[in-house]
Amino acid sequence: MQSKKIAIIGAGVMGKKHAQTIVKHPDTELVAICDPFSDAMAQEFNVPNYKDLDDLLNTMTLDGVVIANPNRFHVSTAIQCMQHGVTCLLEKPLALNTAEALTLIEAQQSLNVPILVGHHRRHNKIIQQAKEIIDAGTLGEINTFNALWSVYKPDSYFDIEWHRVAGAGVLAINLVHDLDLMRYLNGEIESVQAMTSNKNRKLEVEDSISILVRFKNGALGTLLASDAAVSPWGWDQNTEENKTSFAVSPDQDCYFISGFEGALSVPNLEYWNYPKDQSKSWSTSLMKNKVEPNKEEDVYIRQLTHFVDVMNGIAEPISSPQDAIHNIQLLECIELAAKEQRTVYLEQLQCFKKSA
Ligand SMILES: NC(=O)c1ccc[n+]([C@@H]2O[C@H](COP(=O)([O-])OP(=O)(O)OC[C@H]3O[C@@H](n4cnc5c(N)ncnc54)[C@H](O)[C@@H]3O)[C@@H](O)[C@H]2O)c1
Known part of the structure; x- marks a missing residue:
């Protein structure tokens, strides 16, 4: 099976952890980064940096994205990716609050694209x-x-x-x-x-x-x-x-x-x-x-293996938005x-x- 082409959105501490994991994993390939404020991580991993998410989604064919940008962008970013049919590994928290999480779930139900929420433990x-x-x-x-x-x-x-x-x-x-x-x-x-x-x-x-x-x-x-x-x-x-x-x-x-x-x-x-x-x-x-x-x-390798299975359509996300919304509500x-x-x-x- 071909390795999965994945881009990372948000090149901070967590984005770097995901980049290191993708590079190590035998079934995944890091193909791009999207961060409007810094291209240092893209240079480090020798992949292009896109300052604009639409540019990335319109230019590259992706199997998945890891969304590791600040929490306030999680929902809008995930919806944008799903609109391009791209499966998401969305860092926790799913959303800023329950109302916002419900908006994401409604969008996901109509677009029918899987999301794995990053409750890595x-x-x-x-x-x-x-x-x-x-x-x-x-x-x-x-x-x-x-x-x-x-x-x-x-x-x-x-x-x-x-x-x-x-x-x-x-x-x-x-x-x-x-x-x-x-x-x-x-x-x-x-x-x-x-x-x-x-x-x-x-x-x-x-x-x-x-x-x-x-x-x-x-x-x-x-x-x-x-x-x-x-x-x-x-x-x-x-x-x-x-x-x-x-x-x-x-x-x-x-x-x-x-x-x-x-x-x-x-x-x-x-x-x-x-x-x-x-x-x-x-x-x-x-x-x-x-x-x-x-x-x-390594827990992050195990999470990524599961994400590969989700992208291949052979596993349901162990942490779905419908499940993770309970954490926000709590x-x-x-x-x-x-x-x-x-x-x-x-x-x-x-x-x-x-x-x-
Ligand atoms: N699973 C965990 O245990 C765990 C641990 C730490 C952080 N996180 C989550 O990971 C996410 C990132 O946290 P972090 O600690 O890496 O933060 P960070 O501040 O180190 O990195 C955020 C990055 O996103 C970039 N960014 C800002 N706006 C953006 C946009 N619109 N599009 C793309 N990139 C943008 C910033 O330039 C920065 O590089 C957060 O949602 C956080 O809750 C999860």
Whole structure:
């Protein structure tokens, strides 16, 4: 099969990560970059840079694009690409808000071009392994899901003006991935409560947040996070997925999931059950088992392999806009819950009702 011709839109930090991945992958070819402000990356990868997206789409025949431009352009860019029949790998977030996400979904339904949303963690082999353990019934019906993400962002991170203002905090930038995985592993969330704090940095943006969720299957969850706390607990430190940015603490876990029959910690994939021949009771010693977590496979290569399958029409996107809109909706509900100090039910979001 011929390698897939892919262009990258947005030559920033994430665009470069995608370019490196495309160049490494045996089934893909980087053919162009589109960035109105810089052609440095195009020069580095020896491909043409287009300052204008229409120029690119009218000049080149593409199998796919990776959209890694600023969030406010995601929806308009994806629609423009779909109008040329080009399959998109659209970086998260899908859109700025639920209303905008619905516009994209409507356009996609009429243009009928696939979009894979870049919730890359879903492609991590460890998540696939955790899902297999859960789907095999090892935990029974899940009762609780406890997730942690705490790390100290360097003070220089906040030199960038937009990092200091509401909307660019730990919730939208980091926890959107954890919320996506909580949904992926345990199903949709029905309602949320939340508290935020900025007591450490005293900036407009939150530096810490605690979130309570009730899943539709009745399980309860907590997600506790801070980007002003020194801690070894968080997806990025524990999975070693992003060693260029995060120092690792691979012996620690960040998700603790327990059910009627057993418990599982992620990413180390240790799970506990009562021995089959003994009574289920808090006085019975638990048996600990372990699946060796597969940390070897590059998550971005795995995501790209899946994108190739989507372009070939042999796979449905593991993260579609119809799925990723739930993450956008969750962010909005959590912000509202924290602001108004009340339980917010996802179905009450006015614009989301229209899509139901
Ligand atoms: N999956 C993840 O874990 C992850 C991590 C970081 C960023 N992201 C996402 O990737 C996207 C890019 O983030 P980044 O950190 O690379 O940002 P960045 O600021 O480093 O890069 C953005 C690039 O887009 C270019 N640009 C601006 N307007 C454009 C336009 N209209 N068309 C094309 N290019 C344009 C800029 O010149 C810049 O080169 C964001 O949507 C972000 O949310 C995802």
